[in-house]
Amino acid sequence: xxxxxxxTFKILAAIVAVLAINVLSSFLFARLDFTGDKRxxxxxxxxxxxxxxxxxxxxxxxxxxxxxxxIQYVRNEFEDLLVEYSNRSGGKIDYHFEDQxxxxxxxxxxxxxxxxx
Numbered sequence: 001x002x003x004x005x006x007x008t009f010k011i012l013a014a015i016v017a018v019l020a021i022n023v024l025s026s027f028l029f030a031r032l033d034f035t036g037d038k039r040x041x042x043x044x045x046x047x048x049x050x051x052x053x054x055x056x057x058x059x060x061x062x063x064x065x066x067x068x069x070x071i072q073y074v075r076n077e078f079e080d081l082l083v084e085y086s087n088r089s090g091g092k093i094d095y096h097f098e099d100q101x102x103x104x105x106x107x108x109x110x111x112x113x114x115x116x117x
Contacts, residue, residue, distance in 0.1 A: 031084065042084065050089040059095040 002010075033040040042050075059082060063075045079097070086093040 040080075040084075042088065047088055050085055050093070053089050053092045056092045056094055057089075059093065061095065061097045062100040063097055064100045 031040060061075075061078065061082075063071075067075060075097075079095075082093065082095040086095065
């Protein structure tokens with residue numbers, strides 16, 4: 001039978017282990033890509049560009065809050081890519097998402113600039 005102090009020690013050891021793993025994971029970032037086409041692997045050229053950025057880059061993405069599942073998946077994949085870019089650039093990639101419905105004038109203005117022939 002375990003004594004009260006042995007149980008307390010095991011609980012504290014588990015808490016310390018979880019905290020240590022959490023602290024280590026904040027310093028070590030690794031992403032494993034098991035997809036056949038290496039969809040989530042950055043090319044060496046992209047890694048070089050991100051590492052050599054001289055100044056910060058801000059990315060603003062306009063998505064509606066109420067998206068169909070397929071579009072929400074694309075949004076999440078895009079955000080994951082931006083997180084990867086930010087990590088690889090040493091924090092020089094700053095990004096945020098805005099609700100398209102909340103800023104319709106701004107998103108239309110940007111679309112007209114990007115979509116112009």
